[in-house]
Amino acid sequence: MSVGALIGLVALNTLFLAAGTSLVWALRGFRGPSEVARLAGLSYLLGLAVCSVLLVVELVVGVPFGAGLVVANCVAVAVAAVLATRLLGRPRTGEEPGPNAVGPVLLTGAGAALAVVFLEAMFRAGRLAGLFEWDAMSFWVPKAKVIYFLGGLDERLFLEIPGQSYPPLVPGFQASAFAFMGDADVVTVHLLFWFPLVAFVAAVAGLLAPRVPALLLWPLLLLGVLTPEVVDRALAPQADLLLDYFVALAALLVALWLVERQTYQLVTAAALLSAAMLTKREGYLLTACIGAAALIASWREWRWAWPRLAVALVVAFVPTLSWRIWFTSRDIRGEAPEAGGLGLFDHLDRAWPSLRLALSALFDADLWLVAAPLGVLAVVLAFVAGARRLPAYAALVTLFMVAGFTWVTWSFPSLPITKDGALNPIVRLTGSLILTFAALVPLLLATAWRGEREGRA
């Protein structure tokens, strides 16, 4: 709760930003300082994703954890980015929108101002928050404490804490915070999750500002983060919202890649999806949804797109093998659904109630305001305007994610059909799609506004 703890958090997250900025520079370059600033949110989340995945692999193989390791990872990533540029050169940035905001810049300022006020209020609310979140108290924070106090994945303690198969990216992230704060400060750790929230808003705004009019961008982006569920849970020391940021930003980058074909977009998406899969088990499901949607949406250019997508998905998946090997070699179960595979057909009576629950949660205005209806409408409008690839991708992401949410409830017959978060994870799951809407809908509406067919040959 001290000033020192806050300084430690700032230092840690500055390292992630620096590592990520080096990566973005290596992947696409910057046209000037304003572009560095515009893409700072993307840089931070990319740096966080890559450094955190690296940390997970190191923890699995037994590298002793400490603040020095975290610093070394960030430095190594930055140095590797610089060396790669020197050795391989940097991909041509190609035709990309310029760094300037579309439309009256004062409107961008107004949208940013509202975001700043909201984020400041979030900071103030989280600064002295006690650890009242049950899952955080029960396993996310204890796992982080184990890594921090004992220098790694202490097998015995990890096996005693609930959620044994849950990936350790978030505990590693929190342990890094403890190391930089100098103490397992379970109060100030809430502010650790403020940085990814800020970065998500900045990343989406930064990527879309040159592509989307401010009047279409900011209302839809702010709507996503002002939903009651995000406001209430964004600073909880848990994995849900961090997963959502990784997934939503990856979905946006894949969408941009389908239209603009910039390599850095797909590479960055792969890194974010890898981090998503090591954040929560649902990360695999959501990655599959995005991957499948992209494959189908790009079927007309399958010779060009499919190999690249396949490589990206494989590259995203490979680092997660380390964790899977760690827990499966220790006979930890709990991964597979209770009614997996053909077992679903023994519970056909749950199919429709599960789908109805997923849709009910998604369109619940008390949870998500009007984000979902506007998302669906934006897809339709983009189709009406003559676009195909982008709205097809967005529609498929939506359909596959809803199917995935349905499958989760359907395949675990012990889960009651309820939106009570203590009994069924459906509300947490739908958050991924809502924040994906926050990222994609401005792009869809811009496409609808322009009335053009997107994409190039």
Next chain:
Amino acid sequence: MTFSDVLHSRRAAWGVVLAAGLAYPLLALAGGAPRFPSVEDCEHPATSDGKVMLVYGYFDSVVRAGELRDRLRGLGYEHAEVQGDGGCGRVRVVVRGYPDLEGADDAVSEASRVGLHPTVEADFAS
């Protein structure tokens, strides 16, 4: 400067962001400077006469505090007791009942002769 100029002015845009960015914290600060809680918040050095006590030590454990209390009683401090620190999670060994600072300071001098170094604090529990 026309309205259109303002709409397209980067300076105006940054001005709006800066104004909003400063307005919220300033409003929040109107309610007082931000606090950084610590266990020392439960230590209240006495600054005036009134109910004053001597604190012989802060401990994380009642058991450890009890050991010091017993030692003090053995030295003649019959009224030494263990009490909570008022919300910071620690306990303290205290001797209460000093009506003024002068009396408390005298007791501090006396205690130092036997190797004890109590602090003088306000006694809110009375």
Next chain:
Amino acid sequence: MTGRLKEFLTWPYGIARLGAALCAAVAAVAVLVELPRALDRLGDRAEASSKLTYEDREMGAGLGVVADQRALREARALIPADGSYDVVTGPAAIRGATGLTRDFIEAFAASFLLPRRHSNSSPWVLCYGCDADSVGEDVRVVWTNGEGVSLLRRRA
């Protein structure tokens, strides 16, 4: 003006533009309505957190579990960081216990007392409504609140 309005009603591009504008307008209204509510909620949360005592803030969710914070704090102060502890619950009355106490005290202790490990054979025992005589041989009461919660030490 009517020309521009008519443009918005042409199919398909005008309708798509009109729809996009309406979506943005609806979102903007929702933001302007929800932002003050969110700021209010966040302000209330900040105030509530600020009013917590230092120890309650540190205890967090444990406030609804531990019945008496002192027990966990004694355990943390007395058991070495590389030591272990056991948790034994029993049916005896515990003042301040909630419906969560007996079921979740072990889970909360596991988090609060880290890096100390839980062990059924540990000499240290957190006793919640237990019968001290039944937890082992040569049991000594190190601390008790006299209301159902104790920290015991038994011969390992």
